[in-house]
Amino acid sequence: MTVRVLLADDQTLVREAFAMLVDSAADMEVVGRAATGRQAVELARSQRADLVVMDIRMPDLDGIEATRLIAADEDLAGVRVLVLTTYDTDENIVDALRAGASGFLVKDTRPAELLDAIRTVAAGESLLSPGPTARLIERFLRSPAVPRPGGPDCLSGREREVLALVARGLNNTEIADALGLSPLTAKTHVSRIMGKLKARDRAQLVIVAYESGIVRPGDG
Secondary structure, three states, X not given: OOEEEEXXXXXXXXXXXXXXXXXXXXXXXXXXXXXXXXXXXXXXHHHOOOXXXXXXXXXXXXXXXXXXXXXXXXXXXXXEEEEEEOOOOOOHHHHHHHHOOOOEEEOOOOHHHHHHHHHHHHOOOOOOOOOHHHHHXXXXXXXXXXXXXXXXXXXXXXXXXXXXXXXXXOOHHHHHHHHOXXXXXXXXXXXXXXXXXXXXXXXXXXXXXXXXOOOOOOOO
């Protein structure tokens, strides 16, 4: 299936460069270009994009608020957001993940990596391998939030173990190996956890794991 991509960036040159790259891939197409966060939200609704490549710093409405509006819109439940940032130390990335983004990329990412990232996020996965995302979450998450209804307290002991491994960047196969499970069982646990916590994807699970204290900065 062709991935319908919406590009949101206030720099015309960046938008056009990304558009040429995305349209060069046989399995994706650009269905819209937005120069502001508000335009991104409107085009996500009108063009039925599968994925939005979202810059954080934009006029009118920034990428974080635009991501929050997209994630909160039931009609856009299937739309994924891949956040772009100039620096991989941008504190706003954590806020974007909280708002509903499924991962992030820095703008100097190699072209092939951007296309792979779009495929990964469009398929429902998250860019959460150990590295920049995990470091950002550890560095910038503030004191744990007040537990919300349906939070980690609703999870079983095994599900809390699985959640902790998801937060450390392990995929389903790695979780299965760590806990002596089959990959299918690990996948089932992750799906159930997402359902109980009403999480859109694994990025949201990482945020919950750190905010609730299930995983703490510096844990190995």
